[in-house]
Amino acid sequence: MEFKILGKRNDIALIVSDEVVIKDTQSALDLIATAQYETGRDKLIVYKSCVIDDFFILSTGIAGEILQKFINYHVKIAIVGDYSKYTSKPLKDFIYESNKGNSIFFVSSLEEALHKLDNTY
Template sequence: MNYTFLGKNNDIVYIQSKDVLIYDAQSALDLIMTVIYEKDCSKIILDKHAICEEFFILSSGVAGEVLQKFSNYFTKLAIIGDFSKYTSKPLHDFIYECNKGNNIFFVSNLEEAVRMIEAAR
């Protein structure tokens, strides 16, 4: 797992990993705590492949449990990837609503991830 600091104030951590890092609420909490305490940061960017596929099946409940941890610990998250392959209207609606908020973002590239997190309140 590699960490890169990004943003105008170097206060966003981009985590690059070939492995799945988030597969349930506990793994999300472990990642959040690692970043907060080791990197002193509460803004995270991850590539989509670092999150288990069950996350993108809303009926599994994984997305809700995972994103609740990010919300509870006041940690912003941007997920980079191509989400067009998913045909679920509820998932597309969920992504749309998240992107209108200030905590969780689904974006297509790193530059957009940094821009969305920096613009969030």
């Protein structure tokens, strides 16, 4: 796993990995700690391929547990990927409501992730 610093204010860390890095709450905490230690950034971008598939099945509770860690540690995150394959209304509603907020974003491109996080404080 590597970090690439991006953003208008160089305050965003892009996680670069070929592996799933967010598997459960502990791996989310490890990512938060590593990102803050290695980069000093509290705004993260991760590709959907780096997040365990069960995250997107809301009935597992994994998404809520993981995202609560980001909220608790005041870390903003944008997850970049194609969400069109998901047909679950609760998931679509969850994504919609998250995107209306200021901390968690589900976006389709790196550019959109940068735009969202560049406009948060």
